[in-house]
Amino acid sequence: MDQVEIFKALSNKTRLQILNWLKAPAENFPDQPNADFENVGVCVGQIQMKAGLSQSTISEYLSILQRADLVSATRVGQWTYYKRNMEGLEKLSEMINTEL
Amino acid sequence: MDQVEIFKALSNKTRLQILNWLKAPAENFPDQPNADFENVGVCVGQIQMKAGLSQSTISEYLSILQRADLVSATRVGQWTYYKRNMEGLEKLSEMINTEL
DNA sequence: TTGGCATATCGGGAAAAGTCGATATACATT
DNA sequence: AATGTATATCGACTTTTCCCGATATGCCAA
Numbered sequence: 001m002d003q004v005e006i007f008k009a010l011s012n013k014t015r016l017q018i019l020n021w022l023k024a025p026a027e028n029f030p031d032q033p034n035a036d037f038e039n040v041g042v043c044v045g046q047i048q049m050k051a052g053l054s055q056s057t058i059s060e061y062l063s064i065l066q067r068a069d070l071v072s073a074t075r076v077g078q079w080t081y082y083k084r085n086m087e088g089l090e091k092l093s094e095m096i097n098t099e100l
Numbered sequence: 101m102d103q104v105e106i107f108k109a110l111s112n113k114t115r116l117q118i119l120n121w122l123k124a125p126a127e128n129f130p131d132q133p134n135a136d137f138e139n140v141g142v143c144v145g146q147i148q149m150k151a152g153l154s155q156s157t158i159s160e161y162l163s164i165l166q167r168a169d170l171v172s173a174t175r176v177g178q179w180t181y182y183k184r185n186m187e188g189l190e191k192l193s194e195m196i197n198t199e200l
Numbered sequence: 201t202t203g204g205c206a207t208a209t210c211g212g213g214a215a216a217a218g219t220c221g222a223t224a225t226a227c228a229t230t
Numbered sequence: 231a232a233t234g235t236a237t238a239t240c241g242a243c244t245t246t247t248c249c250c251g252a253t254a255t256g257c258c259a260a
Binding site: 003004007008010011012013016019020089092093096097099100 | 103104107108110111112113116119120189192193196197199200
């Protein structure tokens with residue numbers, strides 16, 4: 001993954017918010033009946049409602065974040081759950097410290 | 101300075117390169133007769149030649165980086181010298197670690 | 201197997217960024 | 231004062247990003 005693409009993924013207010021909300025799903029989202037926040041993350045619909053943008057936009061934003069290794073996705077039934085990708089986030093932090 | 105603007109400033113290959121070149125001016129640029137790299141930085145013309153883009157583009161890129169507090173500028177006579185803004189860079193690193 | 205949800209993808213219109221050449225500004229030299 | 235040089239700003243054009251609604255896909259339940 002190229003540095004520029006990572007920074008582009010972060011160059012949007014809504015995407016930064018999503019990343020932030022996912023730090024504390026239980027505080028930022030209503031309970032999910034069928035899945036544990038800590039294990040699988042938060043489903044697209046909840047993120048969409050919180051963000052207040054269209055379903056298609058949020059779906060695309062999530063895939064931009066995923067391509068940048070900032071979040072990861074798990075499909076369970078008809079839901080896709082997203083959570084922070086700690087490995088990618090740590091790599092980013094290292095990259096900033098060493099290469100920037 | 102808003103987070104989004106900082107990431108936008110970093111969302112461009114040439115601007116990332118400039119930031120990198122400025123880490124070691126003596127290695128990346130030919131000697132400047134009238135100014136010390138370490139004190140004031142590198143003048144726009146040298147950065148422009150190295151980047152191979154137009155003068156106007158580089159001038160704008162440098163001001164984008166400056167608005168994001170990633171570089172600082174010093175005017176000396178007819179030259180403007182740019183160097184890395186360590187304070188801003190460190191703040192960015194902190195911000196990534198705490199808020200992202 | 202037909203509907204009904206959740207998500208993804210597609211096509212498009214508006215806004216922003218990338219990049220240039222031309223021009224303006226500011227300083228230095230003659 | 232006139233010219234030359236370094237940088238900044240302007241206007242324009244192209245490409246990318248931001249978002250949307252519409253449609254497609256995949257899964258589940260009746």
